[in-house]
Each structure stands twice: as C-alpha cells, then as structure tokens.
Amino acid sequence: MDDFIAARSQMALSLGFHIIFSCIGMVMPFFMAVSHYKWLKTNNEVYKNLTKAWSKGVAIFFATGAVSGTMLSFELGLLWPKFMDHAGPIFGMPFSLEGTAFFIEAIALGFFLYGWNKLNKWFHWFTGMVVGVSGLASGILVVAANAWMNSPAGFDFANGQYLNIDPIQAMFNKAWFSQALHMCLAAFTATGFAVAGVHALMILRDRNREFHLKAFKIAAVFACIGALLQPLSGDISAKDVARRQPAKLAAMEALYKTEKPAPLLIGGIVNEQDKTISGAIKIPGALSFLAHGDFGAEVKGLDQIPENEHPPVAVTHYAFQIMVGIGTLLMLIALVYFFNLIKRKPLLEQPWLLKLFVMAIPLGYVALEAGWVVTEVGRQPWIIYGIMRTKDAVTPMPGIAYSFYIFSAIYFSLSIIVTFLLYRQIKMVPVLYAKTESK
Amino acid sequence: MMKDVVITFLCIAILLYFLLGGADFGAGIIELFTSTKNRSKTRKTMYQAIGPVWEANHMWLIIAIVILFVGFPFIYTTMSVYLHIPLAIMLIGIIARGTAFVFRHYDAVKDDMQWLYNRIFRYSSFVTALFLGIIAGSLISGHIDTQATDFYTAYISGWLNWFSIAVGLFTVALCGFLAAIYLIGETKEAHDKKRFIKKAEVMNVAAVVFGAMVFIAAQRDKIPLIDWVFKSSVGLWAIVLASLSLVLLWYLLIKGKTKVLRILAGFQVTMILLAISYAHFPNFIRLKSGDAISLLTTVGPEKTIYSLGLALLLGSVLILPFLGYLFYKFQKKEE
Numbered sequence: 001m002d003d004f005i006a007a008r009s010q011m012a013l014s015l016g017f018h019i020i021f022s023c024i025g026m027v028m029p030f031f032m033a034v035s036h037y038k039w040l041k042t043n044n045e046v047y048k049n050l051t052k053a054w055s056k057g058v059a060i061f062f063a064t065g066a067v068s069g070t071m072l073s074f075e076l077g078l079l080w081p082k083f084m085d086h087a088g089p090i091f092g093m094p095f096s097l098e099g100t101a102f103f104i105e106a107i108a109l110g111f112f113l114y115g116w117n118k119l120n121k122w123f124h125w126f127t128g129m130v131v132g133v134s135g136l137a138s139g140i141l142v143v144a145a146n147a148w149m150n151s152p153a154g155f156d157f158a159n160g161q162y163l164n165i166d167p168i169q170a171m172f173n174k175a176w177f178s179q180a181l182h183m184c185l186a187a188f189t190a191t192g193f194a195v196a197g198v199h200a201l202m203i204l205r206d207r208n209r210e211f212h213l214k215a216f217k218i219a220a221v222f223a224c225i226g227a228l229l230q231p232l233s234g235d236i237s238a239k240d241v242a243r244r245q246p247a248k249l250a251a252m253e254a255l256y257k258t259e260k261p262a263p264l265l266i267g268g269i270v271n272e273q274d275k276t277i278s279g280a281i282k283i284p285g286a287l288s289f290l291a292h293g294d295f296g297a298e299v300k301g302l303d304q305i306p307e308n309e310h311p312p313v314a315v316t317h318y319a320f321q322i323m324v325g326i327g328t329l330l331m332l333i334a335l336v337y338f339f340n341l342i343k344r345k346p347l348l349e350q351p352w353l354l355k356l357f358v359m360a361i362p363l364g365y366v367a368l369e370a371g372w373v374v375t376e377v378g379r380q381p382w383i384i385y386g387i388m389r390t391k392d393a394v395t396p397m398p399g400i401a402y403s404f405y406i407f408s409a410i411y412f413s414l415s416i417i418v419t420f421l422l423y424r425q426i427k428m429v430p431v432l433y434a435k436t437e438s439k
Numbered sequence: 440m441m442k443d444v445v446i447t448f449l450c451i452a453i454l455l456y457f458l459l460g461g462a463d464f465g466a467g468i469i470e471l472f473t474s475t476k477n478r479s480k481t482r483k484t485m486y487q488a489i490g491p492v493w494e495a496n497h498m499w500l501i502i503a504i505v506i507l508f509v510g511f512p513f514i515y516t517t518m519s520v521y522l523h524i525p526l527a528i529m530l531i532g533i534i535a536r537g538t539a540f541v542f543r544h545y546d547a548v549k550d551d552m553q554w555l556y557n558r559i560f561r562y563s564s565f566v567t568a569l570f571l572g573i574i575a576g577s578l579i580s581g582h583i584d585t586q587a588t589d590f591y592t593a594y595i596s597g598w599l600n601w602f603s604i605a606v607g608l609f610t611v612a613l614c615g616f617l618a619a620i621y622l623i624g625e626t627k628e629a630h631d632k633k634r635f636i637k638k639a640e641v642m643n644v645a646a647v648v649f650g651a652m653v654f655i656a657a658q659r660d661k662i663p664l665i666d667w668v669f670k671s672s673v674g675l676w677a678i679v680l681a682s683l684s685l686v687l688l689w690y691l692l693i694k695g696k697t698k699v700l701r702i703l704a705g706f707q708v709t710m711i712l713l714a715i716s717y718a719h720f721p722n723f724i725r726l727k728s729g730d731a732i733s734l735l736t737t738v739g740p741e742k743t744i745y746s747l748g749l750a751l752l753l754g755s756v757l758i759l760p761f762l763g764y765l766f767y768k769f770q771k772k773e774e
C-alpha cells in the first residue's frame with residue numbers, strides 16, 4: 001500500500017472510530033440526566049436502575065473515546081507533520097479550549113460514576129449534567145477546528161508564509177456554525193436511534209418490559225427531535241458548502257457540467273473516467289434551490305474547476321446519497337412516532353413501530369460516518385482548503401502502511417470487545433436489576 | 440509574559456503526567472510483579488485508589504500535547520517525525536491499558552475474559568511507561584538526526600540507544616515506586632501494607648540501579664549528564680534534596696507513618712526531573728548536529744501564545760477547584 005494512501009486511511013479509520021464513541025459521550029449523559037431526574041422526583045426504582053445501567057455503558061464508551069482521542073492528538077503530527085507545523089498555531093485555539101472541556105468532563109464523570117450515596121443527590125445529578133454539557137462543548141470546539149480546514153480564516157497567506165495569525169478569527173470561521181449545529185444534531189439522532197432500537201428489541205423479546213419501555217421513551221424522544229431538525233440543518237450546510245466549496249458541492253451531486261437551473265440527482269452510477277453519471281433520478285431545478293435558494297440559479301459544475309482540484313466524485317456522491325437517504329427515512333420514522341404519541345396509541349400494541357426502531361439501530365451512525373466522508377473526501381485534494389494540499393502534508397517516514405495495518409487490527413479488536421461487553425451488560429440487566437435488587 | 444505562562448503550564452502538565460499518570464502505570468507494573476495469589480487483592484486496592492481519578496490523570500498528557508502543537512509546533516512535529524515509532528508504540532500501550540482497565544471492571548460477567556484483560560493491562564502498563572521514558576530520554580540524548588538520509592539513522596537510532604533505554608527502565612522503576620508508595624496509604628490491613636512496603640523497596644532499589652545505568656550510558660554516549668546535574672547549583676541542590684527526602688521517606692516508612700509518604704515520593708521524583716532538565720532548559724530537543732531546539736526560539740506567533748495562555752489560565756480557574764474537590768472527596772475513606 002502506498003504510504004500516502006495508508007496515511008489517509010489510517011486518519012480516516014481513527015476518526016471514524018473515535019466519532020462513534022465521542023457521540024455517545026456527548027449524548028448519553030443527557031439521557032442519563034433525564035432518567036436520573038425522574039428517579040429523584042418519582043422515587044421509582046426503575047429509573048435509578050436505568051441510570052446506573054446506562055452509566056456503566058457510558059463508562060466503557062468513555063474510556064474507549066478517551067484513548068482514541070488521545071491517539072488522534074498524536075496522530076495529527078505522526079501523519080501530517082507539515083500540516084501541523086503551520087496549522088497548529090492557527091487552528092489550535094479550539095483545541096486548547098477543548099482541553100479544558102475534556103478535563104471538566106473527566107472530573108465530572110469521576111464524580112458521577114463514583115458519587116452514588118457519597119454526594120448530595122442534586123449535586124450528583126448536576127455532575128452528570130456537567131459531563132453532558134462539557135462533552136457537547138468539546139464536540140463543538142473540535143468541529144470548529146475541522147471547519148477551519150474547510151474554510152481557512154484568521155491569517156494572511158503570502159508567498160507560502162502564514163502571516164498575521166489570529167486564532168480567534170480562525171475559530172469562528174465561516175463553516176463553523178453550520179458544521180457544529182449539524183454535528184450536534186447528528187450525535188443526538190444517531191445515538192438516540194441506536195439506544196432506542198436496542199431497548200425496542202428488548203421490549204419485543206419481552207425482557208424487563210418496564211425497564212426497557214422507560215429507557216426507550218427517553219431515547220426515542222431525543223432521537224426523533226434530532227431527526228426532524230436534521231434535514232433543516234443539512235439544508236443550511238448545503239447552502240454553506242455551495243458558497244465556500246463549490247467543488248465539494250459539485251462532487252456531492254456528481255455535477256460534472258455547470259447548469260442553470262441545475263437538477264437534483266438522486267442515486268445513479270458515477271463513471272469517473274468519462275465524467276458522467278447514469279441512472280439517476282432527476283428533479284429539475286431542485287439543486288439550484290437547495291444550493292442557492294432559487295430554482296433558477298446557476299450551480300457551478302466540475303468543468304469550472306481545474307482538474308487537479310477535483311475531489312473523488314464517486315465516493316463523495318455515494319456518501320451524500322446515503323446520508324440524505326437515511327436522513328429522510330429517520331425523519332419519517334420520527335413523524336410516525338410523534339403521530340403515535342399525539343394519538344396516544346400504546347406502544348406495546350404497535351410492534352411494527354418498535355420493529356422500525358430496531359431496524360434503525362445502525363442507520364444514524366451510518367449516516368454520520370457518511371456525512372463525514374462527504375465533508376472530508378469532498379475537501380480533497382486539499383488538507384487546508386485552497387492553501388495546502390494533503391499530499392504535501394504527509395509525513396516523510398516510509399512504511400506507514402504497517403502502522404495502518406496494526407492500528408486497523410487494534411480498532412477492529414476493540415470494536416469486537418466493546419460490542420461483546422455491551423451485549424453482556426444488556427444480557428445481565430434482569431440479574432443485576434431485579435426488582436428487589438438495589439445495588 | 441504569556442510565553443512564560445504557557446511554558447509554566449507545559450512544565451506542570453509534563454510533571455503531573457509523570458507523577459499521576461506514572462503512579463497509574465506503576466499500579467499495573469506492580470501488579471505484573473505480584474505473585475498470583477495476591478494479585479486480586481492488589482487489583483482491588485488499586486481500583487479503589489485510582490478508579491475515580493484515573494481519567495483525570497491522563498488528561499495531563501493531552502494538555503501537554505495540545506500546548507506543544509499549538510504553541511511550539513516545530514517541537515511537536517520534530518518529535519512526531521523522528522520519534523514516530525516509539526510514540527506509536529506508546530500510543531498502542533495507552534489504548535490497550537486504558538481500555539483493559541475499564542473493561543475488566545465493567546464486564547458484567549466475571550469469567551475467563553478477566554484473564555485476558557489483566558494480562559493486557561499489566562504488560563501494556565509496563566510498555567507504556569518504558570516508552571514514555573525512552574521518548575523523554577531520546578529528546579535529550581542528542582541522537583535525533585534531522586539531517587539523516589537513511590531510514591535507520593532517521594527513524595530508529597534516535598531512540599534505540601543505550602541512554603534512551605536506560606531512561607526508559609529508570610522510568611518504569613520510578614512509576615512502580617510511586618504506585619507502591621501510593622498504595623501503602625490505601626490499604627488497611629497490616630499484611631497488605633507490608634507487601635506494598637516490600638514492593639516500594641524493590642522498586643527503589645531498581646530505580647537506583649537503573650539510575651546508575653543512565654549515568655553510565657550517558658558517559659558512553661558522551662551526554663554531559665554529570666555536568667548538568669553536578670555542575671549547576673540547581674541540579675546539585677535538587678539531587679541533594681532528592682536524596683535527603685529518600686532517607687526521610689524510609690525512616691517514616693519504618694516508623695509506619697504513611698501520611699506524608701506520598702508527598703515525599705512526589706517531591707523526590709520532581710527533584711530528579713528538575714536535576715536532569717534544569718541545566719539545558721529551555722532546550723527541548725537536542726540534535727545530533729549539536730544544535731538544540733529550544734522552547735524560546737520555536738515559540739508560535741504572539742497572538743496564538745496570548746490566547747493559549749489565556750485559555751490555560753481560564754481553564755485552571757474552572758478546573759482546579761473541581762479537581763481538588765474530586766481528590767479530596769475520594770481521599771476521605773468511608774471511615
């Protein structure tokens with residue numbers, strides 16, 4: 001394997017791995033806080049057990065998130081030293097604030113996990129909230145760093161020099177808001193559907209009904225609110241991309257030719273050699289509207305962009321289709337669920353709805369990974385958009401392929417173990433939280 | 440001004456990572472060298488001792504790294520390129536031990552899997568501490584060659600040399616020592632206390648032996664370690680204080696006064712680090728060409744340093760009270 005490809009793959013793998021755990025770390029504390037609040041208010045033992053059961057899951061994920069995150073902070077240098085030489089001082093601001101957020105999160109988690117019966121109960125609840133809020137804050141901050149790569153700001157670039165550096169301006173770059181908003185919603189949607197789905201499965205199997213029903217309801221509400229807002233925020237993102245990265249937008253839509261008005265293409269097979277797409281469904285004018293809010297607007301195609309600045313079209317396009325397809329589906333599930341809630345139809349008489357949620361377990365995460373592929377692959381060949389090329393940033397050290405194989409093996413085994421542990425946690429629920437038990 | 444603030448934070452973060460993270464690695468190392476019949480007890484004590492704070496302990500590494508890549512990017516990238524291999528091994532160690540530590544505690548079923556987690560935890564604790572030391576040693580060893588043209592000189596000999604390895608082993612022993620001292624205060628049973636005291640003794644002896652090895656290797660590799668330590672008054676004082684505190688520490692141990700031990704052990708390690716690093720501070724990496732990369736000359740642009748310093752100050756105002764309370768709350772035993 002070519003070293004450059006290996007470095008990109010290793011980066012993608014590490015980030016793709018980390019994001020799953022960090023989303024759980026950002027979102028689960030809020031689920032727990034709701035359940036914990038209900039326990040404190042109602043004194044219903046089930047809520048306490050639920051909070052504890054979730055917190056054990058979170059501890060497993062948190063540790064995995066923390067070590068993979070530590071890995072990433074080194075990996076930026078191990079794989080992209082020439083990028084970090086220049087980028088570090090510019091986009092470092094969010095990272096240094098993020099450090100604070102992580103620290104607070106780690107401390108609060110210590111209090112939360114070990115504080116049962118040791119702390120004032122409302123202070124204990126509060127520490128759980130702090131875990132969630134600081135997790136969310138760190139997510140927003142780190143996305144600001146990524147957004148800077150898409151939309152560099154806060155410096156002047158002249159003759160290969162980075163001058164007049166202003167880290168604050170770099171942090172509040174143009175891509176930051178839309179990306180951070182979309183990312184936070186994605187975390188809630190993806191984690192919410194995954195958690196709700198697992199509990200739905202348990203309800204269908206008729207295990208500890210009350211426990212799982214309560215869990216399901218908390219997770220499903222978060223998931224569905226996220227899923228309803230996600231397309232709106234996605235639209236903001238798309239308009240943003242059209243403005244700042246026309247090449248990425250063209251790749252997302254496999255728009256090889258500039259068109260006015262431009263149709264929205266759904267699906268289709270991309271042929272990168274011939275620069276064509278076949279078999280796609282065309283919705284006339286829709287892309288113009290999505291990108292510029294006007295059905296007649298012109299949308300820049302790849303023909304207006306120098307060939308050596310084209311991102312990989314097929315990957316970006318397929319990934320975008322997957323994300324939007326899943327986004328639409330999840331939105332529909334959310335609508336059905338809320339409709340059910342309003343009509344006050346009992347969930348247990350609607351096994352098909354529960355089955356829908358079971359089916360959706362992986363979907364949110366698939367959409368989330370796909371979305372990142374759109375953002376990151378769509379930025380290629382740039383590591384700093386318009387400023388530095390990815391291939392100029394890669395480490396001079398040969399043999400990165402081996403490093404990629406080793407880390408792949410590690411991430412693969414970790415995924416297996418984490419899944420296995422989670423399976424065991426769920427399997428043990430009846431034993432650990434039988435009615436009389438309150439340990 | 441802000442530059443000094445940032446450098447101070449960097450030093451504090453590195454020091455605390457050595458002390459707290461080190462004690463944490465040490466716990467695994469101790470477990471590795473504990474006879475099978477006492478292991479589960481050691482493990483329990485250890486979990487009670489470090490469980491609540493272990494996540495926070497490892498944040499210092501991230502703080503240090505972030506300060507480096509934001510404030511001193513050239514140092515960060517030089518390390519990343521020329522010490523790629525040991526850094527990657529250390530990272531694998533961090534991943535393995537961090538996850539094994541949590542997995543073995545949170546696995547809902549306690550069965551044969553525990554065997555695997557334990558193995559991974561112990562060996563990776565050892566490897567991580569070893570490579571942490573190797574990396575630290577390599578930075579000052581003067582073996583890093585940024586002009587190298589062949590793979591071996593550029594990416595291997597910078598860290599695979601006697602001096603770095605001796606520092607690595609010395610670090611392992613110090614970590615074990617810190618952990619043993621820490622654990623003495625965590626047990627109530629006299630029998631266990633004795634065991635940990637014994638461990639502390641063994642680790643102490645190991646540290647002395649490996650420390651001597653460090654000096655020998657330095658002589659052999661023409662690293663002016665002796666000059667650094669004995670020709671600068673700060674280095675000399677630090678070594679004297681470290682030795683005095685060691686004597687005091689053993690006296691108190693024999694007397695069975697465990698309260699101040701930790702502070703003394705921490706103080707001692709701090710003094711050792713000070714002795715080794717003071718003379719060439721603020722040089723951070725010594726190169727084969729004879730040049731050195733200094734914190735002062737590679738510092739990032741002014742505005743960056745200013746906001747980094749501000750972020751760190753702000754962060755510590757938010758963090759320190761909270762962290763202090765965490766340590767306090769879980770130090771108090773349920774008496």
Ligand code: HDD
Pocket residue numbers: 150175178179180182183185186187189190230231233234235237238239241323324325326327328330364365367368369370371372373374375
């Ligand atoms: C649960 C996950 C999820 C779902 C259902 C959606 N997205 Fe998304 N999307 C993400 C998760 C995500 C993401 C992983 O979080 C990304 C990657 C980078 C980012 O900021 O968010 C992303 C990026 C992203 C981008 C690129 C942003 C950029 O490069 O700055 C666009 C244009 C969209 N999305 C648009 C949409 C639309 C129109 C959706 C309609 C249904 C949609 N997304 C659903």
Ligand code: HEM
Pocket residue numbers: 008009011012015016018019076080142143145146369372373376377379380382383390
């Ligand atoms: C966690 C969610 C993220 C995922 C899943 C993700 C995914 C990816 C993928 C797939 C690539 C490879 C692109 C290619 O080479 O074709 C990549 C590259 C990269 N990403 Fe991300 N990314 C994420 C967030 C971030 C963030 C927050 C940052 C930085 C602050 C970042 C920095 C980078 C860098 C430096 C590269 C390598 C250079 C490049 O290929 O352009 N990523 N990422």
Ligand code: HEM
Pocket residue numbers: 018019021022023024025026061062063064065066067068069070071072073076102103105106135136138139140142143146183494498501
């Ligand atoms: C979009 C991308 C990312 C998001 C949303 C994100 C979010 C998070 C969150 C919420 C955590 C807390 C740990 C947990 O709850 O499991 C975490 C951990 C961590 N992340 Fe990320 N992260 C992202 C990418 C990155 C990148 C690119 C880096 C480094 C360059 C990074 C470095 C870290 C570190 C060092 C930790 C460990 C902190 C701890 O011990 O709590 N993350 N991340």
